[in-house]
Amino acid sequence: xxxxxxxxxxxxxxxxxxxxxxxxxxxxxxxxxxxxxxxxxxxxxxxxxxxxxxxxxxxxxxxxxxxxxxxxxxxxxxxxxxxxxxxxxxxxxxxxxxxxxxxxxxxxxxx
Amino acid sequence: xxxxxxxxxxxxxxxxxxxxxxxxxxxxxxxxxxxxxxxxxxxxxxxxxxxxxxxxxxxxxxxxxxxxxxxxxxxxxxxxxxxxxxxxxxxxxxxxxxxxxxxxxxxxxxxxxxxxx
Numbered sequence: 001x002x003x004x005x006x007x008x009x010x011x012x013x014x015x016x017x018x019x020x021x022x023x024x025x026x027x028x029x030x031x032x033x034x035x036x037x038x039x040x041x042x043x044x045x046x047x048x049x050x051x052x053x054x055x056x057x058x059x060x061x062x063x064x065x066x067x068x069x070x071x072x073x074x075x076x077x078x079x080x081x082x083x084x085x086x087x088x089x090x091x092x093x094x095x096x097x098x099x100x101x102x103x104x105x106x107x108x109x110x111x
Numbered sequence: 112x113x114x115x116x117x118x119x120x121x122x123x124x125x126x127x128x129x130x131x132x133x134x135x136x137x138x139x140x141x142x143x144x145x146x147x148x149x150x151x152x153x154x155x156x157x158x159x160x161x162x163x164x165x166x167x168x169x170x171x172x173x174x175x176x177x178x179x180x181x182x183x184x185x186x187x188x189x190x191x192x193x194x195x196x197x198x199x200x201x202x203x204x205x206x207x208x209x210x211x212x213x214x215x216x217x218x219x220x221x222x223x224x225x226x227x228x
Contacts, residue, residue, distance in 0.1 A: 033216075042115075042202050042219025043154070088154065090217075098144065098167060099217060101154040 003027075004091055004102035012108040013079055021074045021105045023089035030092050032065055032072045033099065037086040079109045113137070115220035117203050123226045129191040132223045135184055136205030144217065145178055145188050146202040154202070160186065161208060193227045200224050 007022045023032070031050040035043035047056050049065035049072065056063045060083075062075040072089055089102040116135040124130055136143050144159040158168040163180045171178070175194070180186040190197055200222040207216075 040221070042204070042221055044219070045216055048216065098156055098159050100156070101146075103153050 004089055004100055006087075006089060006102040006105050008105060009103065010106045010108075012110065015080055015109055015111050016078050017109075019076050019079060019107070021076075021087055021107070023072045023074075023102050025070050025091060027091070028069050030069070032069070032092070033090045034063055034072070034074055035088040035090060035101075037088060038084075043086075043088055076107075079107075081109045081111050083107060084109050115203055115205050115218055117201075117220035117223050119223055120221065121224045121226075123228065124193055126194055126227055127192045128227075129189065130193045130197075130225060130227075132188040132201050132203075132225070134186045134188070134203030134220060136186070136203070137218055138184070140205035140207050140218075141183070142206045142208045143180060143186050144202075144204040144206075145186070146204060146219075147199045148202060148222070149199045157188070190225075193225075195227045198226050 004023055004025045013019055033048045034046045036046055037043040047063045052067045052069045054065045060077045064073050087105045090099040092099055118133045141162050145157040146154050147157055148154045155170055157170045158178045159166055160180045176190055178188045202219050202222045204217045204219045
């Protein structure tokens with residue numbers, strides 16, 4: 001069974017701080033995605049990375065895919081209250097189009 | 112454009128009752144997924160369909176759960192009989208399956224919040 005472990009599970013920070021969320025697995029994924037979920041809603045895709053070592057930036061968010069395509073990180077610079085939510089990584093095993101979701105990181109940014 | 116539409120949004124039912132959750136995927140999408148989310152287990156894939164055909168139902172917890180997709184625009188997830196441990200948020204999602212890596216962007220509905228008492 002392919003598992004994606006995220007750390008930390010919970011994170012409460014002050015507005016303006018930086019943070020990094022990690023997503024780790026012992027399995028290789030053909031692609032990895034990051035989603036953000038807000039209360040009462042479904043997850044919404046933020047980014048997809050497909051190449052080992054790939055780095056993508058989305059405003060204050062920086063996503064990196066590990067060289068071996070087994071892990072990923074999400075770095076947020078100068079966090080804002082609007083960044084509050086559940087962050088989920090999800091891996092695509094490759095042969096199929098199903099996604100395995102990580103355990104999630106619940107982020108709270110205090111004003 | 113309409114997203115993935117789920118109904119009901121909220122349901123409270125008594126143990127032993129049948130529950131039917133409904134989903135209309137995004138038009139043109141050929142893959143449909145049913146996920147369940149709980150605090151303890153996170154977001155779990157229950158079953159997914161490609162072109163209306165069930166491909167992988169290994170996540171369906173037990174025989175009380177069944178899913179159908181009679182056509183490209185409609186799917187149901189049924190629980191019969193329901194139990195309190197089935198209480199969760201059930202998400203339907205759809206995508207356009209493509210070739211190569213990174214083509215499986217999944218769009219989620221807003222979820223059906225099920226409480227079995």
